[in-house]
Amino acid sequence: MAKQFYGVELSSPLMLGTAQYPSPEILSEAVTAAQPGVVTVSLRRESAGERAGQAFWSLIRKLGVPVLPNTAGCHTVKEAVTTAHMAREVFGTDWIKLEVIGELDTLQPDVFGLVEAARILSEDGFKVFPYTTEDLVVAEKLLGAGCEVLMPWGAPIGSGKGLNNLFGLRAMRAHFADVPLVVDAGIGVPSHAAQALELGYDAVLINTAVAKAGDPALMAQAFKFAVKAGVLAREADPMEERDMAVPSTPLIGKAMLA
Amino acid sequence: MQGSPRILVKGAGVAGMTAAVTLAERGGRVTLYDPGGRVGAGASWFAGGMLAPWCEAESAPAEVTAQSVDSVDWWADHVPDVVRAGSLVLAPPRDVGEVARFGRRTSHFETVDGARIGALEPDLAGRFHKGLFFADEGHVDPRKALVALLNSLKSFGGQAVFTADQAPDPAEFDWVVDCTALNVRDKLEGLRGMRGEMLLLRCPDVTLHRPVRMLHPRIPIYIVPREGHVFMVGATMIESENAGGMTVRSITELLNAAWVLHPAFAEAEILEMGTGLRPSFPDNMPRVIQKGRTVYINGMYRHGFLLSPARAREAADIVFGANS
Numbered sequence: 001m002a003k004q005f006y007g008v009e010l011s012s013p014l015m016l017g018t019a020q021y022p023s024p025e026i027l028s029e030a031v032t033a034a035q036p037g038v039v040t041v042s043l044r045r046e047s048a049g050e051r052a053g054q055a056f057w058s059l060i061r062k063l064g065v066p067v068l069p070n071t072a073g074c075h076t077v078k079e080a081v082t083t084a085h086m087a088r089e090v091f092g093t094d095w096i097k098l099e100v101i102g103e104l105d106t107l108q109p110d111v112f113g114l115v116e117a118a119r120i121l122s123e124d125g126f127k128v129f130p131y132t133t134e135d136l137v138v139a140e141k142l143l144g145a146g147c148e149v150l151m152p153w154g155a156p157i158g159s160g161k162g163l164n165n166l167f168g169l170r171a172m173r174a175h176f177a178d179v180p181l182v183v184d185a186g187i188g189v190p191s192h193a194a195q196a197l198e199l200g201y202d203a204v205l206i207n208t209a210v211a212k213a214g215d216p217a218l219m220a221q222a223f224k225f226a227v228k229a230g231v232l233a234r235e236a237d238p239m240e241e242r243d244m245a246v247p248s249t250p251l252i253g254k255a256m257l258a
Numbered sequence: 259m260q261g262s263p264r265i266l267v268k269g270a271g272v273a274g275m276t277a278a279v280t281l282a283e284r285g286g287r288v289t290l291y292d293p294g295g296r297v298g299a300g301a302s303w304f305a306g307g308m309l310a311p312w313c314e315a316e317s318a319p320a321e322v323t324a325q326s327v328d329s330v331d332w333w334a335d336h337v338p339d340v341v342r343a344g345s346l347v348l349a350p351p352r353d354v355g356e357v358a359r360f361g362r363r364t365s366h367f368e369t370v371d372g373a374r375i376g377a378l379e380p381d382l383a384g385r386f387h388k389g390l391f392f393a394d395e396g397h398v399d400p401r402k403a404l405v406a407l408l409n410s411l412k413s414f415g416g417q418a419v420f421t422a423d424q425a426p427d428p429a430e431f432d433w434v435v436d437c438t439a440l441n442v443r444d445k446l447e448g449l450r451g452m453r454g455e456m457l458l459l460r461c462p463d464v465t466l467h468r469p470v471r472m473l474h475p476r477i478p479i480y481i482v483p484r485e486g487h488v489f490m491v492g493a494t495m496i497e498s499e500n501a502g503g504m505t506v507r508s509i510t511e512l513l514n515a516a517w518v519l520h521p522a523f524a525e526a527e528i529l530e531m532g533t534g535l536r537p538s539f540p541d542n543m544p545r546v547i548q549k550g551r552t553v554y555i556n557g558m559y560r561h562g563f564l565l566s567p568a569r570a571r572e573a574a575d576i577v578f579g580a581n582s
Contacts, residue, residue, distance in 0.1 A: 022317045022318065022319075022542065023538075023540065023541050023542035023543075024540040024541075024542075025540045025541035025542070026541075028540070052451075052453070052498040052499040052500030052501075053497055053498045053499070053500075054499070055450035055451065055497075055499055056450065056497035056498070059450075059540065158475055158476060208475075214362065214363055
């Protein structure tokens with residue numbers, strides 16, 4: 001039974017970002033191929049000058065997929081809150097993927113600013129999807145601030161390094177069994193996405209891995225299959241790992257105990 | 259139609275100028291009109307002027323390369339000072355994986371090591387250890403090129419009108435070739451503006467012979483050498499129609515990249531900061547669209563200097579009939 005995100009069940013556990021595609025047309029083809037549950041869109045850099053990003057945003061709206069606006073590129077609480085308010089007006093949604101970037105090289109979230117911004121926005125009626133680390137204490141504080149979804153990173157944004165801290169992500173899943181969890185950032189190839197879902201994560205967010213592939217639409221399709229595989233594998237209850245081979249037929253007549 | 263057609267070309271950016279000259283060459287009586295007061299009053303003024311059919315294949319559809327392989331020849335035939343010294347693609351040591359990716363998506367290059375890079379660009383010797391060299395590419399100074407095309411148009415007997423109070427009456431022409439970018443967005447569905455920002459620097463300490471593209475996963479930039487140790491550093495790609503001044507973030511990114519390419523850029527003089535809106539269709543491919551006696555050339559995106567000769571030919575084929 002898929003978890004709901006603020007009362008909404010997504011049609012797919014794939015969340016797809018809309019930045020960095022070679023063209024809006026290729027973005028549209030990728031969305032058609034991926035059939036994502038939501039698309040994310042950034043506003044910070046595109047909004048200066050009387051919201052001059054309208055032409056692109058209207059293309060996003062025409063994709064026919066629920067939109068999760070984000071605050072990518074915001075480095076302070078104030079920027080993120082302002083951008084969230086604008087997103088609510090532009091896209092008519094109170095969903096916001098909250099990013100408060102703390103460090104430019106890794107784009108690691110500033111978790112202190114994140115918790116503060118999450119509280120301000122939640123109190124203002126926003127449904128906040130916070131981009132965070134796998135830190136359990138920060139996660140607890142985000143829930144306390146009003147978040148009902150958590151989005152820990154797999155690896156730094158755009159790095160494509162996959163799930164860097166499996167132990168941490170497993171711990172987070174176990175610790176917050178009832179909270180919808182999304183691996184956001186760092187996914188490079190479909191197997192990373194499948195792995196996140198196998199771990200019991202409820203969704204994955206992907207952008208660069210699709211947008212910067214040589215054939216974005218084909219990669220989008222690969223991710224569609226990967227998240228499906230991950231969900232099915234999770235439902236199927238995977239076997240346990242072992243440290244030794246287990247013969248599929250009994251070895252008759254050999255005394256062995258290892 | 260009796261005699262040579264009278265053609266009004268609207269817009270004196272790269273699409274309009276290439277069209278005006280092509281039409282005049284084929285015998286049209288061309289009047290060029292742009293109320294902006296001069297050639298290149300729009301985004302073309304801030305172009306890089308790279309004639310790079312093969313490099314562009316990194317992110318553009320294959321048609322872009324196919325339709326522009328003879329672009330360098332066209333420019334060399336029509337304007338002075340086209341430089342045919344190729345282009346160089348480099349990445350800082352940490353991002354050297356980007357070079358392999360760029361190479362997988364492009365063709366017609368030579369993989370170069372540190373020694374070869376130093377031979378091509380002595381000022382970069384010892385600074386980069388892996389790159390790609392596209393020997394058949396070229397570049398042109400967009401501003402000089404547009405002025406040269408205007409002179410060429412006049413040499414064919416063409417006229418140019420640059421003031422709104424003398425706007426020619428379209429009814430007096432057989433054809434209108436409209437190259438007015440976002441001014442006709444209500445007539446061309448899907449047309450949008452994409453913001454681009456660039457810097458012009460003067461740096462007597464650095465000499466480059468060809469455009470250098472610096473790969474970076476987030477902030478890819480290029481530096482195109484102009485005459486007199488002037489360098490064009492570009493360009494941002496932002497899905498916005500804000501034509502306002504350059505942002506601090508964009509300036510910082512472009513300058514940082516220049517500085518990484520060569521530390522002497524730290525002392526460069528900033529001559530100019532420019533912002534333009536690239537007219538773009540949803541597939542980011544330039545189009546020629548006929549509506550009655552009007553032919554639109556629009557949506558040049560970032561391929562203005564590269565693809566305008568091919569689009570001008572298409573427009574001329576419509577005006578004169580493909581067999582003429």
